[in-house]
Amino acid sequence: MYDAKIIPIKLIDARATPRESGESALIHRLSNFTGVLHDALQRPMLDLRISVTDRCNLRCTYCMPREIFDKNHVFLPRPELLSLEEIARAAQIFTSLGVRKIRLTGGEPLLRRGIEKLVEKLSALRTLNGEPVEIAMTTNGVLLAAKAQALKDAGLSRITVSLDGLDQAIFARMSDSNAEVKSVLAGIAAAQRAGLSPIKVNMVVKRGVNDGEIMPMAEYFRNTGVILRFVEYMDVGSSNGWVMDEVVPAREVIDLISTRYPLHPIDANCTGEVASRWVYADGAGEIGQIASVTQVFCHECTRIRLSTDGKLYTCLFAEQSGTDLRALLRQDSSDETISDAIINSWQNRTDRYSEIRHEVPAFPRNKIEMSYIGG
Ligand code: SF4
Numbered sequence: 001m002y003d004a005k006i007i008p009i010k011l012i013d014a015r016a017t018p019r020e021s022g023e024s025a026l027i028h029r030l031s032n033f034t035g036v037l038h039d040a041l042q043r044p045m046l047d048l049r050i051s052v053t054d055r056c057n058l059r060c061t062y063c064m065p066r067e068i069f070d071k072n073h074v075f076l077p078r079p080e081l082l083s084l085e086e087i088a089r090a091a092q093i094f095t096s097l098g099v100r101k102i103r104l105t106g107g108e109p110l111l112r113r114g115i116e117k118l119v120e121k122l123s124a125l126r127t128l129n130g131e132p133v134e135i136a137m138t139t140n141g142v143l144l145a146a147k148a149q150a151l152k153d154a155g156l157s158r159i160t161v162s163l164d165g166l167d168q169a170i171f172a173r174m175s176d177s178n179a180e181v182k183s184v185l186a187g188i189a190a191a192q193r194a195g196l197s198p199i200k201v202n203m204v205v206k207r208g209v210n211d212g213e214i215m216p217m218a219e220y221f222r223n224t225g226v227i228l229r230f231v232e233y234m235d236v237g238s239s240n241g242w243v244m245d246e247v248v249p250a251r252e253v254i255d256l257i258s259t260r261y262p263l264h265p266i267d268a269n270c271t272g273e274v275a276s277r278w279v280y281a282d283g284a285g286e287i288g289q290i291a292s293v294t295q296v297f298c299h300e301c302t303r304i305r306l307s308t309d310g311k312l313y314t315c316l317f318a319e320q321s322g323t324d325l326r327a328l329l330r331q332d333s334s335d336e337t338i339s340d341a342i343i344n345s346w347q348n349r350t351d352r353y354s355e356i357r358h359e360v361p362a363f364p365r366n367k368i369e370m371s372y373i374g375g
Pocket residue numbers: 292297298301302303314315316317351352353354355
């Protein structure tokens with residue numbers, strides 16, 4: 001067992017009062033995480049996102065456009081995927097370095113055989129403070145109805161379901177599939193029955209395609225306890241043909257909903273939360289916004305990503321291939337060696353793509369596909 005106490009890492013002394021030089025409350029808040037790794041911008045490594053498969057049963061145009069991910073697309077062969085045991089071992093090492101929340105993503109994680117077994121292994125992990133590590137999942141919900149109870153029983157804490165509209169034709173256009181909205185809604189209902197909580201629904205909004213679904217979605221999820229979050233369409237990967245004109249700014253969504261239902265902003269649940277939070281003034285529940293284009297949040301980004309084949313990425317918009325943990329895992333490297341690789345990767349991290357998006361040349365770029373490193 002690798003003893004976290006002797007890790008030679010740069011600890012920021014939380015007892016230190018902000019220097020007279022006006023060290024921002026933000027830096028002080030970020031430095032409050034002792035025993036946790038901090039990157040070059042003093043952001044703690046708290047959240048691990050694991051892509052457990054690069055395959056998906058949908059072809060959402062902003063993530064896996066069919067013209068690129070067509071029938072000739074070569075997905076990762078099974079031996080190249082991290083095994084469930086390798087994922088669990090890597091996750092254990094991450095928690096010994098301060099990770100508190102693990103999110104399972106993909107592609108579509110429910111396509112991964114043995115996903116419940118993996119959840120069970122991960123739910124046995126403890127944080128540095130001895131608390132259970134929070135296990136979350138992001139899914140497109142199409143297979144959720146049949147799996148929700150088993151995931152809950154295995155130890156899944158919370159779930160986020162991607163749903164870009166209620167109108168079948170618009171949903172089919174956004175997902176470029178013949179999957180049915182009702183199967184996703186059945187999945188959400190099954191997750192509620194199973195007691196997964198909170199349940200969040202992420203709606204990516206693309207102007208001219210599904211922005212007309214903003215109000216129907218808001219209406220549908222009011223008074224259900226489900227937290228609907230509107231996601232600004234992002235230039236993830238290098239294949240979705242992103243243009244700024246198709247982005248519906250978060251502010252515009254709030255203004256639209258507020259015309260019918262007044263909203264109040266509320267504080268984040270925790271440092272590094274990606275969504276800004278709002279509640280309906282009439283008590284009908286909470287909505288959120290993930291505004292990576294117009295209200296960037298890189299200054300509080302606490303996320304590291306492990307790809308389906310075991311590479312580390314320190315930003316959703318990364319270009320370079322990251323540290324290869326799979327090689328270390330398969331060379332029977334010690335936990336210490338693997339920890340050192342993670343420490344090195346995070347401590348040298350300076351990513352803040354969303355802050356500089358408009359300063360860097362749009363093309364040519366070779367950003368890693370979101371379906372490979374997880375959203
Ligand atoms: S752009 Fe990169 S650094 Fe910024 S919030 Fe997203 S993942 Fe984090």
